[in-house]
Amino acid sequence: MILYFCFLIIEIFLFLTAPSNMEKPFMTYCLLAVVAQLVIFFRFDRKKVHSLKEIHLRHTSIFLACFFVVFFQCDIDYVIGLIDSSNKMLWIDTNIVCKSLALSTIALTSLLIGYKLLQNRDIESPIIKESHYDYICSAKHYVCILGYVMLAFYLIFVPRDYLYGGYNEGVDRGWVNVVLVLLQAVFLGMFALYCYDFRRSKERKSFLKELKFPVLLILLYMAIVLITGRRTEAVRAALLLVIVYSYSMGKNASNKFVLLYFFAAAILFSVVGILRMGEVRGFDQGIEAASETTSFSPFTRELAGSVNTLHVAVSHFPDVVDYNYGITFFPSFFVLVPGLDRFYQAYIVEGDVPLRSGQVITTLNLGPNASYGMGSSIVADVYISFGPIGVVVVFILLGMFLRYLEVGTFCIDKSPLFLVLSFGCCSQFMFACRGSVAIMFLSWSYGTILVFLLVRRKMKLQHIESFNKKLSRRFSLT
Secondary structure, three states, X not given: OHHHHHHHHHHHHHHHOOOOOOOHHHXXXXXXXXXXXXXXXXXXXXXXXXXXXXXXXXXXHHHHHHHHHHHHHHHHHHHOOOOOOOOHHHHOOXXXXXXXXXXXXXXXXXXXXXXXXXXXXXXXXXXXXXXXXXXXXXOHHHHHHHHHHHHHHHHHHOOHHHHHHHOOOOOOOHHHHHHHHHHHHHHHHHHHHHHHHHHHOOOXXXXXHHOXXXXXXXXXXXXXXXXXXXXXXXXXXXXXXXXXXXXXXXXXXXXXXXXXXXXXXXXXXXXXXXXXXXXXXXXXXXXXXXXXXXXXXXXXXXXXXXXXXXXXXXXXXXXXXXXOOOOOOHHHHHHXXXXXXXXXXXXXXXXOOOOOHHHHHHHHHHOOOOOOOOOOOHHHHHHHHHHHHHHXXXXXXXXXXXXXXXXXXXXXXXOHHHHHHHHHHHHOHHHHHOOOHHHHHOOHHHHHHHHHHHOEEEEOHHHHHHHHHHHHHHHHHO
């Protein structure tokens, strides 16, 4: 813990003294600090809850992989000489790139500190804590059927222009987005119920045999949304499958299989992005174009481009525009309450008030009449509201939350309701890094309601007997 605080102090000093040009030595120091902390965290930090030691595919590792791609990949490419400083769309303002990189390292270190703060409260034990209740998930097949029906509805009624890659060409996306959010909620509920039963099955079959219909459904969904060019939903579904597989298999999960899955998904999503831009024709040409991207990781290079939103934020805040103190941060959490986010946008907020950090960033960099949105990133989202101090505080809390999620998922016998939260947050990690903290909770409320309505809870036999003994002793004393 002390070591991470030392890193944080050094990084704050680097942030305050960052040079006004892209100095490779300075950027190298920042990146070495990042790599050193990640090596310490994953390789040398042995203070873990026993049942997490052999589980490599858990929330923190997935989030940190996404965070590393978004906030450090392009800087690494620059330091090792694969790209230069001439790309104005990426660097925005070369005077603040070093300061932005230092801020990203502060965010990473703060997250690790938050994780360690909660980790120190854990008691090392080889025994998974058990719940007092069992949950009966007999309706899980109906949720799966509902998913197939909703996917068919989407295919039948979605505008043809939208379905064949035209979602950026003026098609009304309002109801389409609602269907996708609800379908995501169905996926969360479906996998929470199936996986809860799978983990407790006495005669457990293989993962694919037991969950073949849910897996087939989400693979069909991924294929369909990729045709539209909407890789956001496809990446969410891909990450959802990863955490579902990791939870179901535990320490028996095949890391080689998941790495191959990630590699294939990265290639597919990158090629779809290139094909969508219309620069090449055919899948083979798309693979060739993606592989020729100048980066140490060419197939994640487009995702890494979101770091430019942080450059915009650091360039304008607080010298040009003052911090907004949560105006764009807190309303994003209205997704926690079904319908509240849309109600707020329609009836509460005034027309000229920015709703999201992405709107602020786009307006500052491209003007009020921009033809496209730049989006945001998780560090930029926090920074434009609360500044560097807010980045430290929010990322410490986020690190604690990630620790809570993975311990609750892998070490404690939680309910399907908790699994909805766990699976839902993990599926959004990439687009939380490319958006805001609140994106992690998209569809969570609807998925929770669905599971709450369908599961039945009963107390376990041993806890019933214990309760009866306590009750009998109480009455005997009276």
